[in-house]
Amino acid sequence: MKKQNILNLIKYHVERNENAFRNEAVNIAKYFDANGDYQLAEYIMGLIAESNLYVPQASDFESEFLKQIDIRELQPLNLPIEISNDIKGVINAVNHNVGINKFLFEGLxxxxxxxxxxxxxxxxxxxxxxxxxxxxxxxxxxxxNKNIASVFTEINRIPCANKVVILFDEIDVIALDRVNRNDVREMGRVTSTILRELDRLTDLNKEIVIIATTNLYANFDKALIRRFDAVINFDRYSKEDLMDVAEHYFTSFVKNFKGISRDTRLFKKILKTASELPYPGELKNIIKTSLAFSDAKVEYDYLRRLYNSLIGNIEETNVEQLHEQGFTVREIEKLKGESKSSVSRKLSKEEEIDE
Known part of the structure; x- marks a missing residue:
């Protein structure tokens, strides 16, 4: 047990912050329990129980700057194996309980x-x-600056620190390079405050997990990067990875649309033909809108919309070009909305011209 634990007890008592006082007392009991002094740990917990007052839980915490996120019905993620292994590593690091608790997720x-x-x-x-x-x-x-300090004060007061994850989503909003000429001095001071508060958090509370995300890693303050125990790069999707993600989204969405003929093979061929696929967030929206915006009376309209989003304007693409891209007569019929005989005739005419 550190001197800071005693100082915190006194501070919380003077402030009449009962939740923080009890949380600190529980942490002290955990310390004695971990060091083999079981009787003293039980005695402290007994005193808390005898007070007949509710011991707060992490989910009871209310804050001006922290919003609780519902994660009860999350769908599994289709991440590349390299990223999945790193996420498993984050889980393992936290479970080892050795103070490795701050992680930066960076990527597009x-x-x-x-x-x-x-x-x-x-x-x-x-x-x-x-x-x-x-x-x-x-x-x-x-x-x-003052709000940043208040956020970390609230974080340190959350009950049951070992049951909490704090997410600084797109932290680059307040943590760009302090020496960047395009950055205002105010943001530089804010970044300095975050550095100080993260160091303080490490000293006071090693159980709360901090995760920050950024789209602007190249402009991120280097000193702040060093405050994180690990940086996970999410820019590691191959085209095959993105095709797997797209197929997962398609399978999930298409079952909700009546009157749409499911053609997974042509769906995948469109993805494969595209010179480049967007990352999962945008890809998800493209697939969803292709289905949602499609004409319910035209069973393959969603595939035309998908082609338009990923490859080019289907109306301006002739059957010969589609054939060169590897699409069969039947697939061209679906994409162009023309009859099989019409598509075959145009292809035959083109072959005659070539000869």
């Missing part, structure tokens, strides 16, 4: 960083809190 928008953070909280069976930057950033000079 839509690469799955935020959803992966939610999955980490779910797999650890922890309550997830999201830092609300909308209320955190203030136009008044110096107020954002």
């Amino acid at each position: 928008p839509g690469s799955g960083k935020t959803e992966a953070a939610k999955q980490v909280a779910r797999l650890l069976d922890r309550t997830l809190y999201l830092v609300d930057f909308e209320h955190l950033i203030d136009s008044k000079l110096g107020q954002t």
Whole structure:
């Protein structure tokens, strides 16, 4: 037990912060229990129980800047094996309980960083809190700095620290390079405050898990990067990975649409023909809107829309070009909405011209 634990007890008592006082007392009991002094640990817990007052849980915490996120019905993620292994490593690191608890997820928008953070909280069976930057950033000079300090004060007061994950989603909003000429001094001071508070958090509370995400890793403050125990790169999707993700989304969505003929083979061929596929977030939206915007009276209209989004304008693409791209007569018929005989005739005419 450190001197800081005693100081915290006194501080919380003076502030009449009963929740924080009890949480600190529970942490002290855990310390004695871990060091073999079971009787003293039981005595402390007994005193808490005898007070006849409710011992707060992590999910009971209310905050101005922290929003609890519901993670009870998350769908499994289709991440590349390399990223999945790193996420498993994050879970293992936290479970080892050796103070490795701060992680930075970096990558392009839509690469799955935020959803992966939610999955980490779910797999650890922890309550997830999201830092609300909308209320955190203030136009008044110096107020954002004060709000940052208040956020970390609240984080340190959350009951049951070993049952919490804090998510700083798109932390680059407040943590860009302090020496970047395009950055205002106020944001530089904010970043310095985050550095100080993260160091303080490490000293006071090694059980709360911190996950931050960023789309702008190249502009991220280098000193702040060093405060994280591990950086996970989410820009590791091959085209095959993205095709697997797309097929997963398609299978999940298409069953909800009546009157649409499911053609997984042509769906996959369109994906394969595309020169480049977007990352999962955008890919998910493209597939969803292709289905949702399709004409219910035209069974393959969603595939035409998918082609338009990923390859080019189907109306301006003739049957010969589609044939060169590897599509069969039957597939061209579905994409162009023309009869089989019409498609065959146009292809035959083109072959005659070539001869």
